[in-house]
Amino acid sequence: MNQAREWLKAASSVVVLTGAGISAESGVPTFRGAGGLWNRQRAEDLATPEAFARDPLLVWQWYDWRRASLATVQPDSGHLALAELERRKPRFTLITQNVDGLHERAGSRNVIRLHGDIWMVRCTACGRETRDERAPLPELPPRCESCGGMLRPGVVWFGEALPQEAFRRANEATRRADVFLVVGTSAVVYPAAGLVPLAKASGARVIECNIEETPFSSGLDRSFRGKAGEVLPQLIA
Numbered sequence: 539m540n541q542a543r544e545w546l547k548a549a550s551s552v553v554v555l556t557g558a559g560i561s562a563e564s565g566v567p568t569f570r571g572a573g574g575l576w577n578r579q580r581a582e583d584l585a586t587p588e589a590f591a592r593d594p595l596l597v598w599q600w601y602d603w604r605r606a607s608l609a610t611v612q613p614d615s616g617h618l619a620l621a622e623l624e625r626r627k628p629r630f631t632l633i634t635q636n637v638d639g640l641h642e643r644a645g646s647r648n649v650i651r652l653h654g655d656i657w658m659v660r661c662t663a664c665g666r667e668t669r670d671e672r673a674p675l676p677e678l679p680p681r682c683e684s685c686g687g688m689l690r691p692g693v694v695w696f697g698e699a700l701p702q703e704a705f706r707r708a709n710e711a712t713r714r715a716d717v718f719l720v721v722g723t724s725a726v727v728y729p730a731a732g733l734v735p736l737a738k739a740s741g742a743r744v745i746e747c748n749i750e751e752t753p754f755s756s757g758l759d760r761s762f763r764g765k766a767g768e769v770l771p772q773l774i775a
């Protein structure tokens with residue numbers, strides 16, 4: 539821990555990649571592992587354009603349930619530690635796969651969202667994007683106010699491209715990182731997971747925090763087995 543703390547302290551450019559595990563202590567279920575299923579269905583079977591085309595109501599019920607559960611949670615000590623770390627560093631980028639908005643609510647500023655935002659909705663007919671924070675939504679599937687078309691969640695689904703500019707910025711920041719922190723992600727969903735080997739290849743010290751081992755754990759500079767809400771405050775202490 540001491541060595542990792544020193545690396546972090548000395549770094550002027552810090553990049554963090556987070557996944558669902560950082561919000562677990564806020565009470566948000568992760569996608570994989572215990573509690574990851576909704577109605578016995580996996581995220582891979584619901585978060586796809588095909589699933590939405592087949593059964594938009596079912597997919598919307600899942601998102602509506604997730605939105606409603608998010609409306610009652612608060613950022614946890616892991617989110618807060620990263621917001622504090624950002625205040626201390628001249629260059630800091632937080633890349634997240636999460637769509638829950640908890641990093642921003644914790645005070646993080648320079649956030650790159652790779653998988654969109656669960657509070658945004660987009661019309662499948664006219665493309666209009668709006669923010670809708672009502673949870674639960676009054677009508678499912680929700681309809682576009684301007685054209686009446688069906689709305690979809692403003693998130694990235696399996697098989698869809700990541701927002702190009704966000705991913706470009708994530709790659710650029712990763713290449714310049716002195717320290718790259720990977721927190722609470724199973725690191726199996728690409729292209730986001732590819733940022734971890736990119737950071738390593740670009741010369742960053744790569745530090746992981748996860749309650750379980752991931753495919754990258756053994757090849758990193760440090761891998762801490764523990765909860766983000768406990769490990770991160772110690773790391774930045």
Ligand code: OAD
Nearest residue numbers: 557558559562568569570635722723724748749750765766
């Ligand atoms: P996963 O659910 O795949 O992984 C969560 C990770 O967090 C696991 O490796 C857990 O061991 C770890 N974890 C759980 N609790 C933790 C805690 N308190 N502290 C630290 N680690 C903890 O979530 P992601 O890796 O974010 O994509 O999943 C990646 C993408 O797959 C998501 O963005 C989503 C999903 O399907 C889309 O919807 C496109």
